[in-house]
Amino acid sequence: NAGVTQTPKFRILKIGQSMTLQCAQDMNHNYMYWYRQDPGMGLKLIYYSVGAGITDKGEVPNGYNVSRSTTEDFPLRLELAAPSQTSVYFCASSTPFSQGTYGYTFGSGTRLTVV
Amino acid sequence: LAKTTQPISMDSYEGQEVNITCSHNNIATNDYITWYQQFPSQGPRFIIQGYKTKVTNEVASLFIPADRKSSTLSLPRVSLSDTAVYYCLVGDTGRRALTFGSGTRLQVQP
Numbered sequence: 001n002a003g004v005t006q007t008p009k010f011r012i013l014k015i016g017q018s019m020t021l022q023c024a025q026d027m028n029h030n031y032m033y034w035y036r037q038d039p040g041m042g043l044k045l046i047y048y049s050v051g052a053g054i055t056d057k058g059e060v061p062n063g064y065n066v067s068r069s070t071t072e073d074f075p076l077r078l079e080l081a082a083p084s085q086t087s088v089y090f091c092a093s094s095t096p097f098s099q100g101t102y103g104y105t106f107g108s109g110t111r112l113t114v115v
Numbered sequence: 116l117a118k119t120t121q122p123i124s125m126d127s128y129e130g131q132e133v134n135i136t137c138s139h140n141n142i143a144t145n146d147y148i149t150w151y152q153q154f155p156s157q158g159p160r161f162i163i164q165g166y167k168t169k170v171t172n173e174v175a176s177l178f179i180p181a182d183r184k185s186s187t188l189s190l191p192r193v194s195l196s197d198t199a200v201y202y203c204l205v206g207d208t209g210r211r212a213l214t215f216g217s218g219t220r221l222q223v224q225p
């Protein structure tokens with residue numbers, strides 16, 4: 001059982017370039033999330049999805065886009081990369097706590113540097 | 116969303132019990148309390164979850180008073196490997212995504 005898989009693990013982008021961070025989960029979780037974590041800080045929610053075809057903005061959505069065409073995949077798109085987007089990006093999935101699950105399962109992260 | 120407040124940092128020594136308290140005054144009826152642990156360069160990892168009273172697992176205990184406006188994560192006999200950031204989250208992901216605060220940075224000394 002792979003859980004939540006993120007690719008790539010590391011990436012260096014030049015200012016103005018674009019890229020897609022991939023996230024896939026094999027637990028049949030309806031809910032998926034993208035967080036970013038700047039050095040020494042907590043996690044900030046970028047976007048989340050409660051099911052295929054449904055996405056919503058989090059705290060810091062500017063400069064990012066997402067799509068959710070399947071239950072398994074939740075890619076995060078960066079358009080026109082800026083140095084302020086240098087961060088570690090975590091994808092997570094979950095089912096509702098009320099269903100007796102353990103909340104979030106996180107991927108191992110993608111460390112992105114924009115130069 | 117229930118706002119949480121926890122200490123920024125704590126220090127301890129190996130073998131001691133560590134208690135980290137989180138305040139969540141506006142917790143809602145359907146909200147659960149969940150604690151996560153994060154090591155450097157890794158995603159947060161689930162530690163324990165509770166709704167009321169006391170919950171214990173092989174890693175930690177979670178104490179929740181009757182009014183549920185706070186909770187305390189208790190780590191028995193910490194070791195160096197418990198050095199990490201601990202996050203307290205309150206909410207029900209069935210309704211909305213959760214917000215991580217800055218967490219509590221626990222440093223365990225030999």
